[in-house]
Amino acid sequence: MQGMKRKAVLLTAVTAAMMTVSACGTNSENTAGEVNVDQATEAASQTAEGSINEGAAPAAETSKEPVKVVWWHSMGGELGKAATQLVTDFNASQQDIVVEEVYQGTYDESLNKMKASMDDKSGPSLIQVYEIGSRFMIDSGAVTPVQQFIDGEGYSLADLEPNIANYYTFDGKQYSMPFNTSNPILYYNKTLFKNAGLDPEKPPATFEEVAEAAKKLTKDGVTGGSFAIYGWFMEQLFANQGADYVDNGNGRTAAATASLVNTDAGVKTLEWWKSLIDNKTMLNLGRKTDDTKKAFIAGQVAMTLDSTASLRGIVDGVGDKFEVGTAFLPKPAASGDGGVVVGGASLWILNNKPEAEQQAAWTFMKYLAEPATQAKWHINTGYFPITTKAYDEQIVKDNLAKYPQFQTAIDQLHATKAMPATQGAVMGVFPEARQLVETAIEEAFSGQKTPKAALDDAAAAITEKIATYNKTVSK
Template identity: 75%
Template sequence: MVIRNWKWALPAAAAMLILPLSACAGNPDTNNSGAASSEPSTTASPSSSPAGGEASKAPVKVVWWHSMSGELGKAADALVSGFNSTHPDVQVEAVFQGTYDESLNKMKASMDSKSGPSLIQVYEIGSRFMIDSGAVTPVQQFIDAEGYDVGSLEPNIRGYYTFGGKQYSMPFNTSNPILYYNKDLFKAAGLDPEKPPATYQEVADAAKALTKDGVTGASFAIYGWFMEQLLAAQGKELVNNGNGRDSAATESLVNQEAAVQTLEWWKGLVDAKTALNLGRKTDDTKKAFLAGQVAMTLDSTAGLRGIVDGAAGKFEVGTAFLPRPSADAEGGVVVGGASLWVLNNKPAEEQQAAWEFIKYLAEPATQAQWHINTGYFPITTKAYDEQVVKDNLVKYPQFQTAVDQLHASKPSTASQGAVMGVFPEARQLVEAAIEEAFTGKKDVKAALDDAAKQITDKIAVYNKTVSK
């Protein structure tokens, strides 16, 4: 196996483009986290041979940087404990490093001292940066070296992290957005609670019928991820050159006709006062939904358990696929969340140990526990054969919607997901455009045209920098 030495290919200017210090670049899952905990897992001490004998070899230490806080952090620590107790030759130390942006910034700062991790969790929109950094050993090398079977990995999940036929990282926490709706309010409005709206027009009609008696039909957070997903559901790419997968993206397509029509539909709901504009935070729309103030919302599948539990005793939660412009629109959802990357500035033995941990996390039983404790998708189809997953689906039947939506997604470069080095900033620019359209500062087309131009300009600067 070829293990490359650390090399940071991106100059500081490019790194600053894609690693904003604030957390507002966002990710589909951090809004579902509780208070952060920075306590690392306990690392086992080297074992010793019987008295008088030669001391046994110390276990290989793997430092894993992650961004799972609150209950998610506890679930991650449980996985580490399970691995450490069954793998005495490798001991993993999990270290919470803040948001995804903060963790990446810390990794960048550690590059010279080699004080960084063996393994790092990176959100999906950081993938292009990780590849361009030259700082990683693609997991494909480990897969090929031992003939590791990837056949049971969810193809629509694995596909996001595969570039040019090579898998660079292993998916870990995976989600996508679905429509949540209040079945009780649907009944009260004379709507069939078992037939949720599937198209833009059906959502508009339902929102109108639901807006009464102090209730507003819907509220969707101003979140760039939602626009990306609504386009993918139509089979539309976000950037050119095969969504940045055939070759490096050079142009944003966020002002294409499908995007204009989508934002006009969304703005129409707000203008008609059948949808509330509560800003950029999904936490705010979630709170309004759980309070019974809005009847429909969009949110990550990772938040499903929290939403269903939060509504318990108040109303029944329904779930549905992401709406599309028309029933015959072909496309699918793009996976959100994060994956695990092996860093190449560590000894070969340490990288191999990180790979052993990655394989453990991908096992069906491990994924089953991760899924039922967090709400994230299992990354392997075999996890659905585990009894705890079957029992969980009985308790939370709404999750079947998320599974069905993932499996129904038509494979394409659109559903595989866009890749670009300035993705976090691009997402924020789209959010700003949506706000400008909602407030009337610009019309929809002009807002998206301006956003597309700014994103394209930033892509050009990034591409020029990394090519040096």
């Protein structure tokens, strides 16, 4: 009973943490979520009654009728069509399971609906959750770690991309299955580079080189570049310097207790970024990556940062107007080893469903992770395949020939050094923390505060919210 009470209290307290943010490599829409107090109580009761035993995978129950699996996701538009096709293909491939996919809006909206559904168990069998919601999902007590299914049948993770699988591994346990994965890269206009006397085959790799290139590119109505005010980019620029974003091993060795956004890596990054805005070689177009993407496609800016998942749309949008170049995320010349943190989302199995339904959800997860399935998902969406064997599929080879710029994203993922900084920061208040960082960037750009003061204030506010969250978790 004590565990049940703790989980219920936790879910109430973390409501404030699930604030507006999108984490799929874009920053074009904001939503908010609320928490249902009874979610964990119901989940704990299920566990106490023996529906799922920690350390052993649920066994499928015999049933004459196909087991129904309800999958809630946040893939809209063309991404939604690709998700629907995956489900159609799976249902046609066998007769024992029927998956019903339901679009539930943005990640925050979907989480809100999940929490509200826990009372009557009307929610999904599995749900797609953005990567920065991982700590919350674990602490909620509402999920069955996929590690239980992995161990139960000896399922091999050997072919999963290590840097993708690592993000969703906590305390040596795989809690969810990666699904849609991206990271940020530098996009640049090769034609403008050539016209400015820059080598289009040697894109800037450091902060200093970006500044120099931006200065030369700013002429004739064109500005050197524009990076959206997106907290995800700050997180990535930390990781690329090998710098942790929160303490305690980026929240991996123990629960994070303090934000490190105001440390040297953050201050130098924001000072560099602000200097480009101040000397008018970079445009400040606000928080939405949709706006910077449009400016780049229109040829108004020569460089931008965006998700790897945006590559196809950018290349197709540009057409034959100019040649699109791609490069690794830049970092200070003097920084150490690092790399990028995966963005996107993963799939979580909810533990308030019958054993057979959870097992069926796991079967569907395995299908989604197969090389052929990941190959189709990759070419239709631009997200990374989560398995290395997908690159052996002919359709992936053909797609890479059509969009050679994606090789940059593959190389950057594989060049990333495994360490806490690149495994990704973990904290239960990540969505709210991201917005506080975005506000700090705006305050620095406007001159309201110095970069150091803005980040000091953001770090203090984030640390306070982490403390509140941790106190609730420990009860």
